[in-house]
Amino acid sequence: DGGITQSPKYLFRKEGQNVTLSCEQNLNHDAMYWYRQDPGQGLRLIYYSQIVNDFQKGDIAEGYSVSREKKESFPLTVTSAQKNPTAFYLCASSIGGYYGYTFGSGTRLTVV
Amino acid sequence: AQSVTQLDSHVSVSEGTPVLLRCNYSSSYSPSLFWYVQHPNKGLQLLLKYTSAATLVKGINGFEAEFKKSETSFHLTKPSAHMSDAAEYFCVVSGLSGGFKTIFGAGTRLFVKA
Numbered sequence: 001d002g003g004i005t006q007s008p009k010y011l012f013r014k015e016g017q018n019v020t021l022s023c024e025q026n027l028n029h030d031a032m033y034w035y036r037q038d039p040g041q042g043l044r045l046i047y048y049s050q051i052v053n054d055f056q057k058g059d060i061a062e063g064y065s066v067s068r069e070k071k072e073s074f075p076l077t078v079t080s081a082q083k084n085p086t087a088f089y090l091c092a093s094s095i096g097g098y099y100g101y102t103f104g105s106g107t108r109l110t111v112v
Numbered sequence: 113a114q115s116v117t118q119l120d121s122h123v124s125v126s127e128g129t130p131v132l133l134r135c136n137y138s139s140s141y142s143p144s145l146f147w148y149v150q151h152p153n154k155g156l157q158l159l160l161k162y163t164s165a166a167t168l169v170k171g172i173n174g175f176e177a178e179f180k181k182s183e184t185s186f187h188l189t190k191p192s193a194h195m196s197d198a199a200e201y202f203c204v205v206s207g208l209s210g211g212f213k214t215i216f217g218a219g220t221r222l223f224v225k226a
Contacts, residue, residue, distance in 0.1 A: 006155075042202065042218040090155055098144045098206050099163070101214075103155035 002027045006091050006104035012077065012112045013085060021076045021107045023091035032074035036060060037088040037106075046089075049074055078109065084110050101107060114139045116205045118217035126225045131175075131190040133220045135203035138184060145186045146204040147177055150219075156202060162186065173197070198224045 004025045013019045022036050025032065031050045035043040049068040051089030063082025068074055074093075078085045092101040119134040137145060143168040144163045148156040160171025177188045184218060203217040 004155075021149075043216045092156075100144070100146050100158055100161050100206075101156070103148075103157070105155045106153065108153065 004091055004102055004104035005094055006089075006107050007108060009105070011107055011109045014077060014111060014112060016080045018077055018079050019109065020110070021078070021089055021091075023074045023076065024072055025074075025093045025102070027093055027102060028071070029093035029102070030071070030094050031094045032068070033092045033094075033101070034058075034066065034074070034076045035090045035092065036065070037090060043090065046076065059060060085109055114143065114205050114207055114213055114215050116203055116215050116217045118201075118203050118220050121218065121222050122221045122223065124223040124225065125193045126196045127195055128192050129134075130203045131188070131193045131197065131222065133188040133201050133203075133222065135186045135188065135217060136184055137203070137205045137211060139184060139205055139207050143205045143207040145177075145179060147171065147175070147186075147188045148202045148204070150202065152199075159188070193222075193224050195224050195226065198222055 007022045032109040033048040034046040037043050044060050046064050047058050047066045049055035050069050055064045055066050055068050065077045088106050092104050115138040117136045137150050138173045146161045147159040149159050150156045160169045162169045162179045175190045177186050179186055200219045200221050202219050206214040
């Protein structure tokens with residue numbers, strides 16, 4: 001079945017450590033997105049990519065980095081510069097936002 | 113400019129009674145409108161979408177929504193709530209103004225009482 005796979009489901013980060021969240025899709029979608037969700041809040045856009053080897057900052061890109069070397073993959077790195085990384089991270093893909101998104105099941109990141 | 117407002121942060125209904133989740137939007141262009149559902153610790157699942165075809169849109173699990181341009185609304189309804197409907201619901205507007213732009217509402221938490 002086609003879909004989006006996020007891994008790991010749970011991730012723990014120590015202070016000062018960089019961690020990478022994986023997002024893979026087999027839907028042949030051009031566009032991919034990373035969102036952050038905090039308790040009781042909506043979704044905030046971190047980064048998005050509409051084509052391979054190109055990506056754009058969203059509303060809260062500081063402390064995060066991404067790459068888009070393959071159409072299927074859009075990993076997110078949470079760097080030590082992100083001071084409050086504890087959150088639920090959602091990856092999504094689409095053929096264009098106008099047509100709706102398919103979401104992964106999320107990664108819950110906790111700082112320990 | 114585009115925006116979306118979910119008018120209720122929490123809605124509580126009894127099992128078997130109707131559900132109404134309200135959403136108003138603002139868009140300079142003809143938008144696409146969506147409702148997504150999120151169960152705890154899960155990703156978002158598309159319930160239904162409006163993309164300028166029929167104004168009454170039927171989705172999964174018995175949900176439907178009506179696009180009312182004059183009222184700039186896209187309310188989500190279901191005739192009879194089930195316990196499994198308890199979740200967070202997001203109204204989303206997407207359009208082509210200025211290129212890519214998708215806006216998520218803040219979400220409405222639906223509680224279903226037995």
